[in-house]
Amino acid sequence: MALEDRETGVKKPRQIDGEMDERWPLKPVAVPPPEDGDLDEVYEPAEDTCLLLRAALEEVSADDVVLEMGAGRGLISKSMVPLARRVIATDINPGAVRLLRREGIDTIRADLFSGIRSRFDLILFNPPYLPTGEEEVLEGWLNRAFDGGDTGRDTINRFLEALGDHLRARGGRALLLVSSLSDPSEVAQKARRVGLEVEVAAAEKYFFEELLVLRLSLPGGPTPDLREGRSRREGTPREAI
Numbered sequence: 186m187a188l189e190d191r192e193t194g195v196k197k198p199r200q201i202d203g204e205m206d207e208r209w210p211l212k213p214v215a216v217p218p219p220e221d222g223d224l225d226e227v228y229e230p231a232e233d234t235c236l237l238l239r240a241a242l243e244e245v246s247a248d249d250v251v252l253e254m255g256a257g258r259g260l261i262s263k264s265m266v267p268l269a270r271r272v273i274a275t276d277i278n279p280g281a282v283r284l285l286r287r288e289g290i291d292t293i294r295a296d297l298f299s300g301i302r303s304r305f306d307l308i309l310f311n312p313p314y315l316p317t318g319e320e321e322v323l324e325g326w327l328n329r330a331f332d333g334g335d336t337g338r339d340t341i342n343r344f345l346e347a348l349g350d351h352l353r354a355r356g357g358r359a360l361l362l363v364s365s366l367s368d369p370s371e372v373a374q375k376a377r378r379v380g381l382e383v384e385v386a387a388a389e390k391y392f393f394e395e396l397l398v399l400r401l402s403l404p405g406g407p408t409p410d411l412r413e414g415r416s417r418r419e420g421t422p423r424e425a426i
């Protein structure tokens with residue numbers, strides 16, 4: 186929801202800073218109506234959405250403050266709301282931001298973590314991951330849902346570089362959807378280079394690609410049940426990558 190400065194009345198994007206619970210709730214302003222074409226320009230939930238959602242349902246705890254990066258139409262964020270302490274969504278696509286706010290989800294329009302200074306217990310991201318040449322770029326915002334640059338890893342790499350600064354030092358973790366089309370082992374190596382621990386939380390094969398959910402955490406962070414190599418809810422063994 187956009188915010189109005191109580192003194193000046195000026196509308197400004199919500200920024201998360203420091204202890205969110207002290208600053209929120211701030212005064213909400215009217216949610217802008219959706220514009221024609223918003224739905225056409227926002228990624229429709231697909232197999233990748235469902236795999237990340239299933240992993241998130243296993244991972245989330247009632248105490249978690251959750252950030253969903255690139256939330257699109259909001260299926261994952263909405264599913265997290267009853268299960269987490271707080272859920273914040275972001276997207277770079279203004280049409281997605283309008284849809285998410287209409288769904289009543291606290292949403293920030295942001296390019297990855299820009300303007301976001303807080304740390305979170307759980308960060309979820311189904312990023313644009315398709316290797317995309319210049320001639321394949323689509324017109325309009327929908328392109329941002331798919332276009333991962335030449336290797337498919339442009340947005341993923343920028344996300345990984347900033348992720349450690351936004352995970353809660355104790356127990357913070359992220360679930361990142363990756364595809365065999367954008368080389369998950371390169372993603373895992375990059376994550377390790379920036380100081381994160383990497384496990385495979387979920388994987389599923391389709392006829393043209395394999396989708397994986399990587400669980401990323403700061404070293405020394407996992408809770409005891411995760412240290413035993415099992416997830417919290419169903420005891421699924423975690424694989425290395």
Ligand SMILES: C[S@@+](CC[C@H](N)C(=O)[O-])C[C@H]1O[C@@H](n2cnc3c(N)ncnc32)[C@H](O)[C@@H]1O
Pocket residue numbers: 228229230231233234237254255256257258259260261275276277278281295296297311312313329330331340
């Ligand atoms: C594959 S779609 C996933 C949408 C939704 N989370 C889902 O799983 O159905 C990727 C989403 O990330 C958003 N996105 C792409 N680049 C972004 C960036 N730099 N910062 C924030 N969001 C971004 C896109 O607009 C899109 O909504």
